[in-house]
Amino acid sequence: MFNSLDISTSALLAQRTRMDAISGNIANLSTTRNEAGESVPYQPRFVVFKTDDQVKTPEGAMGVRVDSVEISQKEPLWRYQPGHPDAQHDGPHKGYVAYPNIDMTTEFVDSLNATRAYEANIGVIEATKSMFSQSLKIIG
Amino acid sequence: MTAEGKMLPALFNSSSIPVLEKVVGFTEARHNVLAGNIANIDTPGYRAQDLSPVQFQNQLKEAIETRREQATQPVGTSAIDGTDGEDPFAGLHDTMKSLLYHDDSDNDLERQVAALTKNQMQYNLAVTIMTNQFRLLQAAISEQA
Numbered sequence: 001m002f003n004s005l006d007i008s009t010s011a012l013l014a015q016r017t018r019m020d021a022i023s024g025n026i027a028n029l030s031t032t033r034n035e036a037g038e039s040v041p042y043q044p045r046f047v048v049f050k051t052d053d054q055v056k057t058p059e060g061a062m063g064v065r066v067d068s069v070e071i072s073q074k075e076p077l078w079r080y081q082p083g084h085p086d087a088q089h090d091g092p093h094k095g096y097v098a099y100p101n102i103d104m105t106t107e108f109v110d111s112l113n114a115t116r117a118y119e120a121n122i123g124v125i126e127a128t129k130s131m132f133s134q135s136l137k138i139i140g
Numbered sequence: 141m142t143a144e145g146k147m148l149p150a151l152f153n154s155s156s157i158p159v160l161e162k163v164v165g166f167t168e169a170r171h172n173v174l175a176g177n178i179a180n181i182d183t184p185g186y187r188a189q190d191l192s193p194v195q196f197q198n199q200l201k202e203a204i205e206t207r208r209e210q211a212t213q214p215v216g217t218s219a220i221d222g223t224d225g226e227d228p229f230a231g232l233h234d235t236m237k238s239l240l241y242h243d244d245s246d247n248d249l250e251r252q253v254a255a256l257t258k259n260q261m262q263y264n265l266a267v268t269i270m271t272n273q274f275r276l277l278q279a280a281i282s283e284q285a
Contacts, residue, residue, distance in 0.1 A: 004171055005208065007176050008178070014182075049182050050183065057176070057190065059173050060171050060173070061173040062179075062181075113183075116249075117181050120181060124175045124256060130263070131260060134268075138267060
């Protein structure tokens with residue numbers, strides 16, 4: 001059986017995963033190569049949430065979990081840097097370097113959003129804890 | 141049932157303890173539901189759910205009135221079980237159906253947190269009164285206030 005603590009914890013986990021994706025995106029703001037060392041720019045990741053019916057209270061309240069991590073398929077940002085080792089040698093983008101198409105504003109707004117949602121769930125956990133300790137006072 | 145067996149229920153049921161017990165049970169269940177809403181604050185397409193405090197209070201009121209009518213005999217908790225009529229715990233319903241955010245969810249944090257806080261205060265109130273009731277009983281039993 002699950003209670004509101006499990007539900008709030010599931011949200012904390014989900015928001016933290018989202019925060020990980022955001023920090024990964026910001027860290028790789030100017031990454032022009034992939035993990036194999038090829039000249040493929042980093043593509044930003046986005047976490048998609050889903051209601052989790054595995055974490056469910058008897059009343060039907062449900063937790064949340066990460067459904068998938070989507071990789072953006074947006075066109076990279078082209079910057080003209082002919083001397084760069086990853087500059088295109090031919091084609092329409094000759095002399096241009098492909099940079100990840102990451103919007104800083106979006107990422108920071110998302111990170112604020114994730115932080116606030118995390119805090120909200122911490123608040124619920126505090127409320128749950130105070131209810132538990134209140135009910136223990138009945139015994140004393 | 142023996143006379144001793146009947147004495148304790150009568151002792152508790154003559155007070156407001158069974159009523160408070162129901163209030164505590166309901167607010168706890170509603171707390172879980174509201175916690176679920178806050179957990180799903182960023183879930184696309186999620187619809188906020190709630191248990192109806194109005195429905196619960198109406199049923200509790202009816203049950204208390206029933207108990208008052210039968211006050212001559214000791215009443216078991218069955219009188220306020222709310223077995224007649226609809227079960228307030230089963231009344232899980234979508235709170236709003238009109239206003240949606242762009243991600244097809246109608247969950248807003250302010251409303252949920254406000255509901256959660258009110259619900260928590262109601263819970264604390266019921267628990268505090270219940271604690272006092274037990275203290276009074278204890279005082280009566282040990283013959284000292």
